[in-house]
Each structure stands twice: as C-alpha cells, then as structure tokens.
Amino acid sequence: MLSRAGHSILRQARTQLRTQAGPTPVASLSALARLLSSLAVLEQKEGKLNHGSLGAVTAAKKLGGSITAFIAGGNIKSVAEEAAKVAGIEKIIAVDNSAYDKGLPENYAPLLVENIKKGGFTHIIAGHTAFGKNLLPRVAALLDVQQISDITGIENENTFVRPIYAGNAIATVESSDEIKIITIRGTAFAAAAAEGGSASIEEGVDPKIESHTEWVSEDLAKSDRPDLATAGKVVSGGRGLKSKEEFDRIMLPLADALGAAIGASRAAVDSGYADNSLQVGQTGKVVAPQLYLCAGISGAIQHLAGMKDSKVIAAINKDADAPIFQVADVGLVGDLFDKVPELTEKLKK
Amino acid sequence: MSALRILVPVKRVIDYAVKPRVNKAQTAIETNGVKHSMNPFDELSIEESVRIREKKSAPGGVEEILAFSAGPTKSQDILRTAMAMGADRSLLVEMKDGEDLEPLGVAKLLQKVVEKEKSNLVFLGKQSIDDDAGQTGQMLAGLLGWSQATQASKVEFKDGDIVEVTKEVDGGTDVVRGKLPMVITTDLRLNEPRYASLQSIMKAKKKKLEKSTLGDWGVDGTKRVKTLKVIEPPPRQGGGKVDDVDGMISKLKELGAL
Numbered sequence: 203m204l205s206r207a208g209h210s211i212l213r214q215a216r217t218q219l220r221t222q223a224g225p226t227p228v229a230s231l232s233a234l235a236r237l238l239s240s241l242a243v244l245e246q247k248e249g250k251l252n253h254g255s256l257g258a259v260t261a262a263k264k265l266g267g268s269i270t271a272f273i274a275g276g277n278i279k280s281v282a283e284e285a286a287k288v289a290g291i292e293k294i295i296a297v298d299n300s301a302y303d304k305g306l307p308e309n310y311a312p313l314l315v316e317n318i319k320k321g322g323f324t325h326i327i328a329g330h331t332a333f334g335k336n337l338l339p340r341v342a343a344l345l346d347v348q349q350i351s352d353i354t355g356i357e358n359e360n361t362f363v364r365p366i367y368a369g370n371a372i373a374t375v376e377s378s379d380e381i382k383i384i385t386i387r388g389t390a391f392a393a394a395a396a397e398g399g400s401a402s403i404e405e406g407v408d409p410k411i412e413s414h415t416e417w418v419s420e421d422l423a424k425s426d427r428p429d430l431a432t433a434g435k436v437v438s439g440g441r442g443l444k445s446k447e448e449f450d451r452i453m454l455p456l457a458d459a460l461g462a463a464i465g466a467s468r469a470a471v472d473s474g475y476a477d478n479s480l481q482v483g484q485t486g487k488v489v490a491p492q493l494y495l496c497a498g499i500s501g502a503i504q505h506l507a508g509m510k511d512s513k514v515i516a517a518i519n520k521d522a523d524a525p526i527f528q529v530a531d532v533g534l535v536g537d538l539f540d541k542v543p544e545l546t547e548k549l550k551k
Numbered sequence: 552m553s554a555l556r557i558l559v560p561v562k563r564v565i566d567y568a569v570k571p572r573v574n575k576a577q578t579a580i581e582t583n584g585v586k587h588s589m590n591p592f593d594e595l596s597i598e599e600s601v602r603i604r605e606k607k608s609a610p611g612g613v614e615e616i617l618a619f620s621a622g623p624t625k626s627q628d629i630l631r632t633a634m635a636m637g638a639d640r641s642l643l644v645e646m647k648d649g650e651d652l653e654p655l656g657v658a659k660l661l662q663k664v665v666e667k668e669k670s671n672l673v674f675l676g677k678q679s680i681d682d683d684a685g686q687t688g689q690m691l692a693g694l695l696g697w698s699q700a701t702q703a704s705k706v707e708f709k710d711g712d713i714v715e716v717t718k719e720v721d722g723g724t725d726v727v728r729g730k731l732p733m734v735i736t737t738d739l740r741l742n743e744p745r746y747a748s749l750q751s752i753m754k755a756k757k758k759k760l761e762k763s764t765l766g767d768w769g770v771d772g773t774k775r776v777k778t779l780k781v782i783e784p785p786p787r788q789g790g791g792k793v794d795d796v797d798g799m800i801s802k803l804k805e806l807g808a809l
Contacts, residue, residue, distance in 0.1 A: 308698060333721075335701065339685070340690065344693050349655075349690075365683070365784070367580060368680060368683065371783060374780040375776050376777045415700070415727050419725075419726045421723050422722045431721070468739070515787075518799075527792065548800055
C-alpha cells in the first residue's frame with residue numbers, strides 16, 4: 203500500500219511539473235498530500251455483474267490514483283470474484299445482503315455513505331443509468347456534496363466536462379467539494395476489460411438501514427437484439443412509421459439485416475409504436491454507435507441530444523428540409539415505406 | 552389515510568423548442584430576450600397533483616397543492632401558470648439576476664419549505680432541461696429521510712398511506728411501494744398536461760403568491776461547482792444527400808459503417 207501511495211504521489215508530481223513548466227506553487231502541495239482514491243460503484247442483477255457499469259472503472263483510471271470497486275447484493279461472492287478480474291481495480295468492497303438486490307436508494311445510499319466514510323475515498327463514480335441516477339444524488343445529499351451528473355470528460359481531479367441544454371452546450375465545471383460524486387455517460391467511457399486484474403476482496407460495512415420502500419415487480423422488454431445503449435449499430439424509427447404494425451413490419455427486418463438494436467423517437471414512443479425503453483434523446487437513452495440509421499425522424503433537438511455523437515448517421519425522410527439532414531452523413535429523401543424495405547433487401551444480399 | 556399536502560417545485564427555463572446559444576464570453580447560455588417557460592417535467596408534476604384531486608384517487612383527499620419556485624422575479628409567470636392549471640397558491644423565493652442555486656441548494660431550501668408547510672408529498676420533474684442534472688428530488692428525499700420514487704409513469708394510492716409508483720427504468724418499468732411522506736419525480740409518460748383556460752388564468756390572478764428571499768429561509772446558496780467555460784459542441788457537417796438506396800449503401804460502405 204505504501205509503495206503504491208508513493209508511486210501515485212510521484213506520478214502526480216510529475217504531471218504538475220510537466221504542465222506548469224516552472225516551480226510548483228505552494229498551493230498544490232496540499233493537493234499532493236491528499237491522495238486520490240476512487241470508488242467505482244458497480245451494478246449487478248440476479249448474481250450477474252453488469253459489464254456496462256465497468257465504465258466507472260475506466261473513468262477512475264483517467265483520474266489516476268487507486269481504484270476500489272463497490273458491489274452489494276445477496277450471494278455476492280461470485281459477482282465480486284468476477285469483478286476482481288477486471289483490469290485496474292485494486293480492491294473490491296463487497297456487501298452480501300439481499301436487501302440491496304434492487305438498489306433501493308433508501309437503504310443503499312446509507313450503505314454507500316458508510317463505506318465511503320470508512321474508505322476515505324475522494325471520488326465516487328457510477329454510471330448515469332437508472333440505478334446511478336436514482337442512487338447517487340441521495341448519497342451526495344447525505345454527504346453534503348454537489349453531485350456532477352453525466353460527465354463526458356475528465357480534465358483533472360476537480361474539473362469535469364458535461365453536456366447541458368440537451369447537449370447543445372458543453373460545460374467545463376470545477377468542484378470545490380472534498381468528495382467528488384460523479385455519474386458518467388456510458389458512451390463516453392467504455393467498459394474496462396473484464397480480464398487481467400487480480401483485486402483483493404474485502405467485506406464492506408453494512409449499516410442495515412431499513413428501507414422505507416418496497417420493491418414490488420418489474421416489467422422489462424425482452425429482446426434478442428443487442429442492447430440499445432451499447433449496440434454498434436442502431437436503427438431508429440419515428441412518427442413517419444404511422445403505426446405500431448408498420449413500425450414492426452418496416453423496422454424489425456432492417457434491424458435484423460444489420461444486426462442492429464432498435465431505437466425510436468419520442469413521437470413514435472408517445473404514439474405507442476415502440477416501447478418507452480427504446481426512446482433515444484435527451485429524456486431517453488443516449489447512444490453513440492458506429493452507425494445510426496433513422497427513418498421517419500425529423501430530428502428535433504431533444505432527439506439529436508441522444509444520438510449526435512454517433513460515428514455515422516444515415517437518414518431516410520421524405521421531407522428534404524428536415525433538420526435531421528443537417529447532421530446526417532448520408533441522407534436519402536424519399537418515402538420510407540419504399541426505401542427501407544428496398545434497403546433491407548439489398549443489405550441481405 | 553392522511554390528507555395530501557402536495558408541494559410542487561417548478562423551474563423557469565428556456566423554452567424546450569428554442570435552440571440555446573452560447574454567449575460571446577463563453578461563460579453561459581444566452582438568456583436575454585429568449586422565450587422562457589415552465590420546465591416540461593414540472594408541468595407533469597402540477598398536472599398529476601391536480602388529477603389526484605379531481606379523480607379523488609387518494610383516499611385521504613387533497614388538502615392543498617402548493618407551487619414553489621426559486622429564481623428571478625419573472626418566475627412568478629410560471630407560478631401563475633401553475634395556479635391556472637390548478638395549484639391553490641404559490642411561493643416564490645426571489646433571486647437576483649445572474650444568481651441561481653445548485654440542486655443541493657434547492658434541495659436544502661425545499662427541505663425548509665416542506666417543514667414549514669407540513670407537506671407530505673413532493674412532486675418534482677425528473678430533471679430540468681437546462682442543467683440536465685436530475686438530482687433535486689433524490690437529494691430532497693435524502694435530506695428528509697423520505698421514500699423516493701424517480702421517473703414515475705404511474706402513481707396509485709392505497710390504504711394506509713401506501714403509494715405505488717411505476718417507474719421508467721433502463722429496459723422497461725419497475726414498480727415500488729413507498730409510504731407517505733414521499734418524494735416522487737415525474738417522467739414524460741406520467742400524463743399529458745392541460746392547457747390553462749382563459750377563465751382559469753383570470754382566476755389564478757386572484758390566488759395568493761407569496762414572495763421571500765433565500766435569507767428568509769436561512770439557506771446558504773454558496774456554490775460548490777464553478778462553471779469555467781461553456782462552449783458549443785463541435786458542429787456536425789451534414790454529408791449531403793444521395794439519390795437512391797444503392798447510393799446510400801455505397802456511401803455507408805465508403806464511410807466504413809457497413
């Protein structure tokens with residue numbers, strides 16, 4: 203532990219020297235004295251590690267300093283062992299208690315707070331997922347910290363980059379809180395490699411706070427298609443599809459031909475053409491696949507917020523003036539009811 | 552069941568249909584002369600509260616719906632809208648131009664309001680469309696030690712102060728059961744907000760709007776997070792159009808997307 207600490211001080215000192223090219227100011231001595239140590243909050247479900255949550259480890263690596271991962275739930279041993287193999291993690295803190303299985307913030311937040319206090323972590327990182335969004339602000343309030351949500355970049359241990367106004371502006375913000383509580387945008391921090399590590403596993407403290415809330419049930423859309431948030435290709439349909447039947451008839455074969463996940467605009471979701479969980483945009487999922495192919499979507503700013511970091515955007519729309527064509531790398535003006543099936547057929551060949 | 556004393560915090564933000572522009576100094580978004588409205592998620596909170604009263608869906612009934620905002624004097628416009636939609640009265644914590652609160656500050660202020668007004672249900676939007684933080688409701692629930700249900704798409708009241716909430720989560724929905732007092736944040740699917748009729752707008756002018764300042768509540772508004780810079784995202788260049796499906800396929804191949 204000591205040698206490791208010394209190592210990170212050295213590395214920080216070197217970075218300081220390099221960037222400032224002059225004598226290190228006295229003020230930064232305190233920063234050197236305080237070691238950076240991150241806690242990556244991992245997600246699990248029914249005894250399986252959520253690999254998407256390993257983006258938190260990647261973010262922690264960018265910060266530098268030691269990395270501990272946190273995981274809680276019933277029969278957590280195998281999940282902890284799986285997480286221990288993730289490259290870059292020094293230590294896993296595992297809390298074995300099925301009361302944390304559903305990630306209810308009423309008891310999970312106090313649990314995290316106790317473990318954060320005990321471990322003296324400087325940075326707490328989780329994904330900006332349903333779990334992280336629900337939990338971390340509660341943790342932040344209990345620790346009297348102003349959280350920084352949905353970051354897409356790290357400049358240094360205090361300074362972070364995050365989109366605001368539906369991605370229409372990018373803010374660089376600096377936190378003066380002692381502990382930084384951060385959620386990260388999954389598309390900006392790829393999951394850390396699940397192999398190559400050998401972390402120690404330690405039992406965390408368990409305050410066993412009674413939850414005021416009871417989990418009742420869930421209804422998750424089942425699909426054999428790739429997960430929307432992490433898929434390499436996404437095909438997305440909008441209001442132009444006109445009905446659920448047409449959405450399924452036109453978009454599903456295209457998705458199959460490409461091996462793509464399916465997304466939808468808010469208009470398509472509101473009209474009942476597609477499930478809520480497929481919505482791409484400011485208030486839905488944020489995706490950044492290699493290919494985003496959309497049909498019948500005009501390209502409102504709320505939708506663009508969820509997909510404009512895609513590598514290649516292709517659009518089919520009958521309105522040549524639709525705003526989607528201003529961001530599309532490839533645009534085709536035409537009736538999607540002709541063009542999409544034709545595209546599907548030609549892609550199959 | 553306890554009668555509901557609902558608190559609905561609302562925020563004045565740049566209208567959702569306006570494309571925000573970064574100011575010349577690259578310090579913030581230009582807000583002068585730009586259309587502002589109530590944060591869309593907050594409209595859902597007001598609508599839901601009013602529906603609970605109208606449909607008598609809570610066994611204990613609705614005693615009061617209080618709309619609240621902290622912001623510039625102009626925030627009274629959105630409080631009037633909230634009252635026109637059915638809120639009974641409102642509170643405005645007036646702030647100077649250029650002054651604003653972080654979610655943690657808002658949560659601390661709301662905690663005081665909840666205590667003073669004896670609220671037992673707080674409906675907040677899941678996020679404001681300007682800062683996109685998505686924190687205030689969860690922070691408030693944490694400070695109060697209350698149950699929380701975020702991203703609600705359905706809210707049902709049961710006997711014994713039980714509230715069952717269907718939440719939008721990654722991949723589908725989740726149902727949780729909390730107990731009053733409680734904090735709920737609203738998702739787009741919860742309802743469709745009404746338009747206030749002219750008659751209700753006229754009536755809202757007679758409803759009580761009480762003003763105060765941050766100092767009156769004893770809340771420290773010091774910021775923990777400083778914005779160093781705000782920039783426009785790198786613009787995306789539209790790559791132009793192709794004539795047919797074959798053109799699209801060959802262009803996609805050329806770009807390495809296929």
